[in-house]
Amino acid sequence: MRILIVSDTHRIHRNFEKLLKQIGHIDQMIHLGDAEGAEDYIAQRAGCPLEIVLGNNDFFSNLEREKELQIGKYKILITHGHYYYVSMGPDVLIKEASGRGMDIVMFGHTHRPLLERSRGVVALNPGSLSYPRQEGRKPSYALMEIDGEGEAHFSIHYMD
Numbered sequence: 575m576r577i578l579i580v581s582d583t584h585r586i587h588r589n590f591e592k593l594l595k596q597i598g599h600i601d602q603m604i605h606l607g608d609a610e611g612a613e614d615y616i617a618q619r620a621g622c623p624l625e626i627v628l629g630n631n632d633f634f635s636n637l638e639r640e641k642e643l644q645i646g647k648y649k650i651l652i653t654h655g656h657y658y659y660v661s662m663g664p665d666v667l668i669k670e671a672s673g674r675g676m677d678i679v680m681f682g683h684t685h686r687p688l689l690e691r692s693r694g695v696v697a698l699n700p701g702s703l704s705y706p707r708q709e710g711r712k713p714s715y716a717l718m719e720i721d722g723e724g725e726a727h728f729s730i731h732y733m734d
Contacts, residue, residue: 607637
């Protein structure tokens, strides 16, 4: 199973469109907020099941602020992250995910990619396809791939 994880597209879809052409088949997509009203467009273009949550710039949206998912054997919390002060670091969010018995927490908001393990939880931020803020400022996304034994593998990728 191949899952594309993106965040903070902010209605700028040039890199999203380019990515969909390059990446090939995906089984599922997760968008971690700040789609800014483009949820239907993203869902239609993804061509696979989409999970999406509310970001701090998703005004007038009825998206959920967070979701708990089950993908294979993994319990996953997805959220934009701004309610957990992720701009100051992922610690509060990781503590919340750990307390809920989550295996993985995915978030956006900072526009900076992150992949770390803490308190038995994998924390993943794919960065931003539209407004990257990390050094080098390359648009980024993440992949979660479930192998034949049901084990998850994560990777962060950068676009030119």
